[in-house]
Amino acid sequence: MHQIQTTAKVIANQKVNDAYYLLTLSAPALAKMVKPGQFIHIRVNEGFEPFFRRPFSVYRAKKGQVQIFFEAVGRGSKLLARKKKNDTLDVLGPLGQPFTMPGKGVQQIVFVAGGIGVAPFMVFSDILKKHKARKMLLYGGRARAHTFSMAEFKKNGVEAFVATDDGSVGVKGRVSELFKNIEVAPFTLIYACGPKPMIAAVASFAKERGLKGEASMEEVMACGLGACLGCSILTTQGYKTVCHDGPVFALDEVIF
Amino acid sequence: MNIAVKIGKSVFPNPVTVASGTFGHSEELYSLKEVRCLGAIVPKTVTLKAQEGNPPRRICETPAGMINAIGIENPGIDVFIAKKLPGLKKTGVPVIVSISAHSENDFALMAQKLNAAGKIAAIELNLSCPNLKKKVLVAQDAAATASVVRRIKRISKYPVIAKLSPNVTDIAAIALAAEASGADAVSMVNTFAAMSIDVKRRCSRIGNFTGGLSGPAIRPIAVRMVCETAAKIKIPIIGMGGITNANDALEFLIAGASMVAVGTYNFINPKAPLEVLIGIMAYMKENRMTDIRELIGSIKR
Numbered sequence: 116m117h118q119i120q121t122t123a124k125v126i127a128n129q130k131v132n133d134a135y136y137l138l139t140l141s142a143p144a145l146a147k148m149v150k151p152g153q154f155i156h157i158r159v160n161e162g163f164e165p166f167f168r169r170p171f172s173v174y175r176a177k178k179g180q181v182q183i184f185f186e187a188v189g190r191g192s193k194l195l196a197r198k199k200k201n202d203t204l205d206v207l208g209p210l211g212q213p214f215t216m217p218g219k220g221v222q223q224i225v226f227v228a229g230g231i232g233v234a235p236f237m238v239f240s241d242i243l244k245k246h247k248a249r250k251m252l253l254y255g256g257r258a259r260a261h262t263f264s265m266a267e268f269k270k271n272g273v274e275a276f277v278a279t280d281d282g283s284v285g286v287k288g289r290v291s292e293l294f295k296n297i298e299v300a301p302f303t304l305i306y307a308c309g310p311k312p313m314i315a316a317v318a319s320f321a322k323e324r325g326l327k328g329e330a331s332m333e334e335v336m337a338c339g340l341g342a343c344l345g346c347s348i349l350t351t352q353g354y355k356t357v358c359h360d361g362p363v364f365a366l367d368e369v370i371f
Numbered sequence: 372m373n374i375a376v377k378i379g380k381s382v383f384p385n386p387v388t389v390a391s392g393t394f395g396h397s398e399e400l401y402s403l404k405e406v407r408c409l410g411a412i413v414p415k416t417v418t419l420k421a422q423e424g425n426p427p428r429r430i431c432e433t434p435a436g437m438i439n440a441i442g443i444e445n446p447g448i449d450v451f452i453a454k455k456l457p458g459l460k461k462t463g464v465p466v467i468v469s470i471s472a473h474s475e476n477d478f479a480l481m482a483q484k485l486n487a488a489g490k491i492a493a494i495e496l497n498l499s500c501p502n503l504k505k506k507v508l509v510a511q512d513a514a515a516t517a518s519v520v521r522r523i524k525r526i527s528k529y530p531v532i533a534k535l536s537p538n539v540t541d542i543a544a545i546a547l548a549a550e551a552s553g554a555d556a557v558s559m560v561n562t563f564a565a566m567s568i569d570v571k572r573r574c575s576r577i578g579n580f581t582g583g584l585s586g587p588a589i590r591p592i593a594v595r596m597v598c599e600t601a602a603k604i605k606i607p608i609i610g611m612g613g614i615t616n617a618n619d620a621l622e623f624l625i626a627g628a629s630m631v632a633v634g635t636y637n638f639i640n641p642k643a644p645l646e647v648l649i650g651i652m653a654y655m656k657e658n659r660m661t662d663i664r665e666l667i668g669s670i671k672r
Contacts, residue, residue, distance in 0.1 A: 120641060158639065163435035163587055168639060207641070337430055337437060338638035342394055344415075344444050345430035354424055354444060 118208055118340070119144055125202045126180060133260035134186050135231060136196050140204065143179035148209050151239035152331055152363045155181065155208030156339035159194045168207065169195070170336050170358070172234040172308070175241065181206075186231040210339045211362045214239055214306055214329055217246065223300040225328075226252045226273070227317050229290055229309020230261055235331055236306065240271040248304075251276065251297065255290025255313065259283040291316045299324050305366065307331070315371040328366040332357050372655060373662045376410065376629050378607050379530025379555035381492045383465055383630065385410035386663055387620070387648040390611045390634030391469035391495065391534070392416060392441065405645045409464050410630060414455065416469040416497045419477045421447035431567050431576040436586025436613065437635060438565050440579035443471060443497075448481050452488045465492030467532065475522050482526040493529050496520065499536030499561040510536035510561070513548035520552040530555035532609065537592065538564050543600045550604045558609035558632070559600065560593045585635040587613040594622050601627020601668055615643060617650020624651070627668040 123140040131137050145155065156168040169191040174184040187196035198204065214235070217224055224243065226236040233254055240250065250273040256262045262284045265275035276293050277285030286292050290313060305328030307317040314330045321328050334346040334357040341359025348357055349370045355361065374385045388411040406412070424444025431438050445451065448470070459466045468491050472478040478496065485491055496519060499510035509515045516533060523531050533549040535542055537560035546557045562583025567576040575581070593612025601608055610628025613635070614620050620631040633644045640646075651666075660666055 165432060166435060166437060166586060166639065167432050205640075335428060335430060335432070337439075337635075338393075338641075340641070343392070343430065343439070343638055344424060344441050345439060347424065347427060347429060347444070349427070 117148075118210055119148070120205065120207045121145060122203050123181070123206045125198050125200055125204065127200060128196070128198050130196075131184070131263050134188070135261070135263060136185055136187060137174070138183050138185065138195065138198065140181045140183075140206065141179060142181045142206060145206065145208055146176045146179050146181050149173045149176040149181065149238070150209065150213035151242055152214035152235050153209040153211050154339075154362060155183065155206050156210055156336075157195065157207075158205040159191045165190050165194075167191075167335075167337055168339060170210070170339060172331065172362075173209065174234045174237045176238055177241070184231065184234040184237070207339060211358060212360065214331070214363050217243070217248065217304050219247075221246075221248045221302050221304050223303040224248045224250045225297060225303060225305045226250070227290060227305060227307040227309070227313070228252065228254050229313040230256055232307075232309030232313075232331070235308055237267060239306070240268060240273050244271050249300070250274065253290050253293040253297070254278070255280075255293070255309070256284070257281075289313070289316070291320070294320050299326065304328055307366065311371065314369070318366045318369065318371065321366050329363050330366050330369060331362045332364055332369065333362065372652065372660075374652065374655075376607065376663065378493055378532065378629075381465065381530050383410040383492065385648055386624065386630040386651065387644050388467070388609065388630055388632045389413055389637060389644060390632040391497065393634045393637045405642055406462055407464060408645050408648060410648075411465045411467050411492060412459055412462065413467045413469055413495060413632065414451075414459060415445060416443050416471045417445045417448045417451045417481075418443055418471055419448055419481055421445065421450065426578040428576065428578050430582075433565075433567055433584065433586070434588055436584055436588035438567055438577055438582040438584050439562070440577045440582035442579065448484055452484060456488060460490055467491075467493045467495050469495040469497050469534070471497035475519055478519055479522055479526055482523050486526070486528050491529050493532055493555070494523065494527055495532040495534050495558060496523060497534050497561075499534055499538075508536055508538070510534070510545060511539050513545050516545055517548040517552040520549050520554045524553040532556045532558050534561055535559040536561045537589075537596060537612075542596045543603045546600045546604050550606050554606060556607040556609060556629075557600070557604070558611065560589075560596055560612050563589055563592070585613065587615055587619075587636075589613050590619060590622075594626050597623055597628050598626035598670060614647065615640070617647050617654065620647045620651060621654055621666075624663075624666050625668070625670050627670070629667050
């Protein structure tokens, strides 16, 4: 696997809702290399505050541009939210293992996303546009402020279902509520990304119904290259790094 | 311009290396031209048997640095020699193998295995990893340091480097003990024992409870320790602690280090070691130096 370290220019940094931003970078070499589920490691500031780079799943990669969809929630992401057109960022990527592409026999693909965990499913659905399976996105957000238009997913032939904790948009409750409504066709694959408890719920649901799938995990990360072994999580095969062995793991591989 | 550095009988083409544990076993990075420009590669410390490492969370970000408690996760020396070392040697860069053990006998066994493996530039004894559950580290005890160094010097056909812990009252005293026992060099410093608390949960941010602090936050202390030690010992020092650029590295060289290692900053800027090397050469040129020895220990008192 190869990654590059490059200086990327900000094309746009658009506020999507109260919490989410869509950052568009000009990074032609990166855009060609990215696969769905991979991330880029961004230095959000020069100097030492914050000290680490910040990992972000790639939301879209085409026409020489790479987009990330992120929530301004911590020190790093809040700084990133302030970036303006023509600012430059030191970007390392693409990093990590991508999602496994579903085979031709797969009849149903279910993306399960909690909050900003929805990001990698856009680039994934771009690539799966021609795949014949029925494609669904189950999206869970905290409240109306954490929801956004599903139009882009619909353009990719993805049926979108939304749940919010307070019921302000879609079904009231966790994204797991949406599971109850899906009819499990044979050869269904599940892809999950979001908070750990959500992924744990998805994994147990998948196990109950005998379904296979993958999850994209998150952990505090330093190098992003598998060198420091700082972001290791426990799996059925011992400790594995989220940055290099992951972030994509088989649903039944992660120990919660 | 002569920038080669000698440790024991080994010659390193330039003074810039990486701190153990910050380059992994670097298999992912071999193709990078940055790796081929290093004076030496120091892969992550290996132990006699495989170690799975500490439970998460293993790292946390701190002001201008980080705390880690990885727990020397590694595949064990046999797997290292069979699977990792050949690729490292193929880079053409001298390899300094960092080893750690719970007993002198284990250190000795590993030194023998490395003798058989062949073509290694030096062995670094990690006497100072603060993350294993022991009360006193070898590196905190001059007599214990001397004893391990003496034993390994008798066995090893390679130069032996003692890596020192800064968690001591007088680091120069430990360095003197290592030198007296035949160490060919010392590398300093390892991480500073540290912790960070999540006040919301009233928990340590580190799974192992405490860890080791590294990064630019510790640099001034490391420079002071190198400067004090260089005044007292004759063997070379590999200086490290928060180096991010050539200027930082020059501080260590001027303080008396013969080589410098980029550690934690590899995680932030993988190109840092190469930038450090280029910057050192530019500084020498600017100051009309033709030999790195003119720079080493050139601090004015």
